[in-house]
Amino acid sequence: MFRPRWWRGLFARVTLAYAIGSLLLSVGVAVFSYTLVAERLLTETDNTAQEQVWLNSTDIQKRLQNTKSLTEEELDELVLDWLADDFRTSNLGDSIVIPSDGKKRSTLLEADIPSDVRSAVQEGEIVQKRYLGKTDQGDIAKLYIIGVPLIDANAEYYEVVPYAPLEKTLGDFRNILTGVAFISSIFGAVLGYYAARQAVAPVSRISNAAESIAAGDFDTRLDMEVDPDLSALSKSFNEMVEQLSFRIERDERFASDVSHELRSPLMTLAASVEVLERRKDSLPEVAQQAVTLLSDDLTRFQNLVQDLLEISRLDAGAVQLQLSPFLLREFLENIIAQSKNPGIELLFEEEDNDLAIKADKRRLAQVITNLIENGAKYGEGITEITFQGIDEDVQITVEDKGPGILPEDRMRVFERFGRISSDAGKRASGTGVGLGLSLVSEHVRAHGGQVWVTDRIDGHHGARFVVELPVRMEEHNDEEMAV
């Protein structure tokens, strides 16, 4: 059987789509706002640094003018004093000053100066650059460097600004945005779930309605006012049910009309033929023969009509079983006695002597009688009937001593008018109309049981029909029965 995968279902798809959609949306918004904010903050940091560097560079240039005569120590002191002062005031990052002697002096530990920045500054350019470099703490981080040539003093001044504090802020921001994206996609999924439920609700209403119609409740209709978008569907669905039940009713009516129409003339015929039968002795011999023929075929005709009506009622689904409890042994004994077939043996285990079942007696009688008649007609007579209680089921077998039934015909015999191929000397089609066994199978099915046919299992040739019915009654204490 085809089983749709769960994720192909409307429900799962809508939920998933909502979740993915809201995830994408919130991720998009997050990325966008993060980029915007980050760039803003970086630029601001850069600008602050630039302003400070501009002020600083003017200041240091002034101080470094006319310092050619100073010793290295004096120069150190001058620059370091300024740097300390500068650090206190600007507190940007690492300030590096390289006076005319080319010796690097910095506020903290020496930070790297990228060589391309250095050479550009030495050529007299003002340079700014973001790069990855070693910080004053010694690890690699994102840094911003501004290099200013102090041309008048023949010196260089660099300011290396770490982005670390900013990075931390941005990191927090990133976490918050991720959280928001996560939460909103969960919200999306929940929303999708409810949306899907809303969308699927009418479908499940329709499917429920269809199920109850299939179960035979033709009064089921869909409410029209539920949803204007779906009212067209509801309308056509209801119309379909209307049409369907109309047709079924028409068929049922036809069946019952036919039955009534056939019944009345049959009634008249039966009563009249009976009068003729009673007065047969006073008729000429030819007329007597005619009356006998008429009477016999009237009986056949009545049986045929009854079978046809039974079948048409089964088709209309109008069958209600008339269940009553009875003893299976007694029932089968009576069937056999009535069948005028004294050769049939009834076999059962001692423990099944009082096996009680609850079934439609008339129908079950027809089942067994039809099997016996079928055996008499095609199977050279029934040899034995057995019954047995198996858990909640009872099993009845009917065996004949005919040629058996070919495996390929074993399903077909239960079809209507399903006479089978008479090849290889197997059972030939006889005079009966092939409704008997199909009625057997319909009645058994109406009881929730099954019927099948095999070869006899005792080695002799012949067919073995098995009827299995879930109709066993639970055991009771024995009581004295009046007989």
Next chain:
Amino acid sequence: MDVGTKILTVEDDERIRQAVTLALEEEGWDVIEAGTGESALEQFTATPADVVLIDIMLPGIDGFEVCRSIRRASDVPIIMVTARADTHDVVAGLEAGADDYLTKPFAPKELSARIRAMLRRARSTEPGELERIKIGELEISADEGLVLKSGEELHLTKTEFKLLVELASQPGKVFSREVLLERVWGYDYFGDGRLVDVHVRRLRTKVESDPASPRYVVTSRGLGYKLQP
């Protein structure tokens, strides 16, 4: 056969009525015909019949109503004719007061057998055997056709009476539906058990103080009924 036993046949199809009348007269019964429910009630008031045969599919007053009307006035045996055996019609007809039913088309011979069974008196073959049975407040006199409860006479139909007498013949013993069908209605094993069930139900409304929890006519094992001594 009782000479002059009158059978009222209610059937709207004239041809069927004619044929059935012909066949019944051949069997030796006197037949009174009625084509509608109205004329059936008139006929019955004018000449009370010994057995009534009613087709439930009648124009105008339907068979159920005819059955109820007759039952209000009389305990005459009534046989219903229904279209099918497996409908609610059967139970509805029995509850309307019918004693037995036949499905169309039936053989008039079968109808005659049913009529004879209806007319057979309860336990008439063994007179004197159960002159009076007393069970609790119930007192059954088979010969007189009387049932007393606390000294007051109960009005049972003939079939209800036969059923009660049959159960009373062996108080405490369980009678299967099949046995009761044979003894009360004259059916073989394959009679319709609903006949017994509906009549037991009707009998209980008359003999029991609380028909919902019967004291006398008790269901046993689901397989049958017994009269609780």
